[in-house]
Structures are given as C-alpha cells and as structure tokens.
Amino acid sequence: MSSSHSDQYIDAYMNFMDQSPTSYHAVAVMADELRQAGFHPQKETDPWDVRPGGHYVVRDGAMIAYVIPPQTTSASTAERESVGKHSPKNKNDGGRHTAYRIIGAHTDSPALALKPTPQSTTSDGWGQLAVEVYGGALLNSWLDRELCVAGRVVDEHGAVHLVRTKPIARVPQLAIHLDRKVNEGLELNPQKHIHPIWTVDDDSADIMDVIAESAGLSSKREIFGWDLKLVPTQKAAKFGAQSQFIASGRQDNLSSVFAGFHVLRHLDTDAIPGDDILVFVANDHEEVGSGTRSGAAGPFLEDVLHRTAVALGYGPDDEARMMARSVCISSDAGHSVHPNYAERHDPDTRPMMGRGPMVKINANQRYVSDAVGEAIWQRACEAAGIRHQAFVSHNAMPCGSTIGPITATRLGMVTVDVGIPLLSMHSAREMSHEYDCWALSEAMCALWTMESLEYGQ
Structure with missing residues (x-):
C-alpha cells in the first residue's frame, strides 16, 4: 500500500x-x-x-x-x-x-427521523424533539451524544434546501444511581426513552425556526415539507497504535x-x-x-x-x-x-x-x-x-x-x-x-x- x-x-x-x-x-x-x-x-x-x-x-x-x-x-x-x-x-x-x-x-x-409534530414540552419544562427510529439503529450508542438536525426541506415553490443545524439536541441516559441493574441489560423503548432534549423553560423556542434559518429561509412558514433526521455531530477520527482505525x-x-x-x-x-x-x-x-x-x-x-x-x-x-x-x-x-x-x-x-x-x-x-x-x-x-x-x-x-x-x-x-x-x-x-x-x-x-x-x- x-x-x-x-x-x-x-x-x-x-x-x-x-x-x-x-x-x-x-x-x-x-x-x-x-x-x-x-x-x-x-x-x-x-x-x-x-x-x-x-x-x-x-x-x-x-x-x-x-x-x-x-x-x-x-x-x-x-x-x-x-x-x-x-x-x-x-x-x-x-x-x-x-x-x-x-x-x-x-x-x-440508521438515524432518528423528525416527526411531523416535531416538538413537545413536558410538565417540568423540558423541551423535547419527537423522533422515529430510521433503520436498525444500535440505540444505546445514540445516548449521550450531541445531535444536529440535518436533511432537506421543500418550500412552497418546490425548491429543495439542505439543512444542517449546529449541535442542538441530546438523548441523556439515566444515571446508574436511578437504575442499579442497568449493566445487567439496558432496555430502551423507542417511543418512551428516545426523546432528545433541546431546551428547558423556553416556551418561545421553535425547532422549525432553527431549521428555516439553517435552510436559508426567512420564516418557518416557507417550509411546506421536510425529510429531516437527527444525527451525531462528532467528526470522523483516526485512532490505534498506528492510527490505522477510523471511527465515524x-x-x-x-x-x-x-x-x-x-x-x-x-x-x-x-x-x-x-x-x-x-x-x-x-x-x-x-x-x-x-x-x-x-x-x-x-x-x-x-x-x-x-x-x-x-x-x-x-x-x-x-x-x-x-x-x-x-x-x-x-x-x-x-x-x-x-x-x-x-x-x-x-x-x-x-x-x-x-x-x-x-x-x-x-x-x-x-x-x-x-x-x-x-x-x-x-x-x-x-x-x-x-x-x-x-x-x-x-x-x-x-x-x-x-x-x-x-x-x-x-x-x-x-x-x-x-x-x-x-x-x-x-x-x-x-x-x-x-x-x-x-x-x-x-x-x-x-x-x-x-x-x-x-x-x-
């Protein structure tokens, strides 16, 4: 070589x-x-x-x-x-x-696809994103990672705009103090446990505003359709004794x-x-x-x-x-x-x-x-x-x-x-x-x- x-x-x-x-x-x-x-x-x-x-x-x-x-x-x-x-x-x-x-x-x-109703707020004030698992994701690996929203949106004229936001969300894992048996087998319910957090105590936050800005649009009202996913933001890297391995x-x-x-x-x-x-x-x-x-x-x-x-x-x-x-x-x-x-x-x-x-x-x-x-x-x-x-x-x-x-x-x-x-x-x-x-x-x-x-x- x-x-x-x-x-x-x-x-x-x-x-x-x-x-x-x-x-x-x-x-x-x-x-x-x-x-x-x-x-x-x-x-x-x-x-x-x-x-x-x-x-x-x-x-x-x-x-x-x-x-x-x-x-x-x-x-x-x-x-x-x-x-x-x-x-x-x-x-x-x-x-x-x-x-x-x-x-x-x-x-x-595999990724986390953004749902048609993309966000919700819990009674405690957590702002979360609604996602659906795309493909056979190894779900535990998606925990505790900074995620961005990426994909495409289509405006009222049919024009396609690519989207890639800054790191904006995370699915936090439950602390071991609250689940002492977690190392005996982690169970994740995709509907219940894979809800990324993206804000707290901020009723004005709208993920579609962030997406519109990333797409170069002036308002979320210009978005007529989307194919968007949450994906990890960490860049590819080499590691190993000879830097022969690639992680990404x-x-x-x-x-x-x-x-x-x-x-x-x-x-x-x-x-x-x-x-x-x-x-x-x-x-x-x-x-x-x-x-x-x-x-x-x-x-x-x-x-x-x-x-x-x-x-x-x-x-x-x-x-x-x-x-x-x-x-x-x-x-x-x-x-x-x-x-x-x-x-x-x-x-x-x-x-x-x-x-x-x-x-x-x-x-x-x-x-x-x-x-x-x-x-x-x-x-x-x-x-x-x-x-x-x-x-x-x-x-x-x-x-x-x-x-x-x-x-x-x-x-x-x-x-x-x-x-x-x-x-x-x-x-x-x-x-x-x-x-x-x-x-x-x-x-x-x-x-x-x-x-x-x-x-x-």
Whole structure:
C-alpha cells in the first residue's frame, strides 16, 4: 500500500463523511465534485445524453453516474433511418460487444427521523424533539451524544434546501444511581426513552425556526415539507497504535459510496478498455427495505440503463444482449470478527480488519455472490494487488441483506456482494480499518479498467 496515496484517500474519505450527515448531503457533495470534474448533469425530464464522457442523475437521496467511453458511439438519425428496425451499424454491433460494469452502494444509514409534530414540552419544562427510529439503529450508542438536525426541506415553490443545524439536541441516559441493574441489560423503548432534549423553560423556542434559518429561509412558514433526521455531530477520527482505525458514523455504507464515487471521479477515460459503459449507483433507503422510488427496489437504475441503451440506438434485443454481458458489484459493509464476542461468528471463516474487503456469501441468497461473481471479484482484487477475504454468517445467526439480491432480481445480471469489515455496525460511531477502505477502491478501479469481464454462460 502506497502510504501517501492511501493517506490522501483516507483523508478525503473522512472529509466526505463529515460533509454527509444524510443521504441528501452525500449526493449533493458528489454532484458538486462530479460537475467540477466535467461530468454532465442529466435531468430525468430532458432528452438522454450519451455523448462520450461522464454524466450523473440525481433522484432525491440517490445518484447514478455513468461514463460513456470514447469507443462507444451512438447511432445517428441517418443510421437509424437507414437500418429501419435493425441495430445501428457501428462498431458496437448492436450491443453485442458492449456491457454495463456497475458498482452499487447505498447512501442512507440508521438515524432518528423528525416527526411531523416535531416538538413537545413536558410538565417540568423540558423541551423535547419527537423522533422515529430510521433503520436498525444500535440505540444505546445514540445516548449521550450531541445531535444536529440535518436533511432537506421543500418550500412552497418546490425548491429543495439542505439543512444542517449546529449541535442542538441530546438523548441523556439515566444515571446508574436511578437504575442499579442497568449493566445487567439496558432496555430502551423507542417511543418512551428516545426523546432528545433541546431546551428547558423556553416556551418561545421553535425547532422549525432553527431549521428555516439553517435552510436559508426567512420564516418557518416557507417550509411546506421536510425529510429531516437527527444525527451525531462528532467528526470522523483516526485512532490505534498506528492510527490505522477510523471511527465515524455512517461508514455503513459511505465506505462503499465514497470508494465508487472517488474512483469514477478520478478515472482516466482513456483507461477504460473496449466500449463497456461504467455505472455507479448509490441508492437510498436500503436500511428500510429499498422499496422507494430512489431505493434499489424502485426503477431508478433500470430506467437509467434502459434510456442509455435507447439513446445509443439499441433495440430491445440489443439491450438484452448488453444486460446479459453486464456485471454488478453490490458493495455494502459487513462484519469483522469481534474479539469480545468471537463465538458469534463462523468458526472457520474469520474476516478481520486490515485484511482487505470481503466477498459475502450466503446459501439462502441473502447475498447473491455465486461462483461466476466470486471469480470476477477475485480477478479484480488480484489485478489491484490487494488482500481480500470472505464473509459467511454463523449458522445460528441469520445475516442481513443488501441491494445485491434486489438488483440481481430486477436486472437479471451477474451480481456479487462485497464490502469492508466493520465493528459496531449501525452504531452512532462505527469502526473500520484504513487499509480495507483504500483497498476496496483499488478493487473497484480494477473492475472498471480490466481488459475483459468475460465469463461463462
């Protein structure tokens, strides 16, 4: 591992996490950097742009960026007219030698979502915020942390404004003197015990005024809708004997989002072999099932791939050929062996921090890595010269899932589930290893630049 190269990557990764308290912020940061790098913003309501180079599409808290290499040429109007219903007579030969190389991740993480009636006052004068738990948060980790309100609001004209307040709230834990048995097992009722405090004896305090000010609006009356969450404000930090560990919230799954985005942002298009189209998709709402218009179970990715093929002049059969040749890497953080709970992991497959990203295996297809996908992933890792390992869950402890099975089911393409190992997943402050974060990006770069992704049919 090149020390200077990896250090720069890790610094950029930590900065990205600090700038991305919500999925909307993460997408805004990526869109801004891609635009500066020469990518073309693509509106879904506009004709589809497939000129050579980079493009990106934003849908709420999700983004898809794609790169059309110089070798991929679209059929002109004259060509389409001359061949009628047949494929364009260009060197792509109707999609028979073109494929999508897709890397997928998700932008969301567990949080505390602000409710429609956002605040209340107790009989004792405590001003509290009303929240709903978003995703599978490790609730105890959210106690005793300074929280801000972040997300987006929409004004009466439909304009979207990002919000990120100062540290403004906290969920205080009950003192041990008032619960002597707390260390025997902490029980938290999300409705009763997860009410952040933000003021006391102040009847004039209105959280919507604070949110409006953060959004750059003159009054809370200008806010007609919101998607807001309470998130920790502590910045990402390194620690450990060699400062090799990274502590931050949202590493599930900004570790994957940043890796894919960073590689695509800095990739030299001349390094893209052949005429394969590179695609990076960062869906929202994975932590709550992906069943939204910006989630993996929605049509976002399918729409983008289809419109790209059509804009290139490909017919239905040509597009089907493209899909059959395509590959998707679904990247989502997984679990490292925990030294204090080693028995919770498979006794033979022991993924560890610092040993590289993992390919994730599950016989019941909670992860969809198969022999073909594993081989493609291993080729990418070896081409990148990185260490890599495998993850399988303990038989008595069913694993979670990812966007991988959803993507494979919707698109019918070879998909492999991968990700870096974490400790404290879904905590307000998760732990990773710098080597794994950097190595994941190297493997992604190799996947996008390998000469061929041919595999047996």
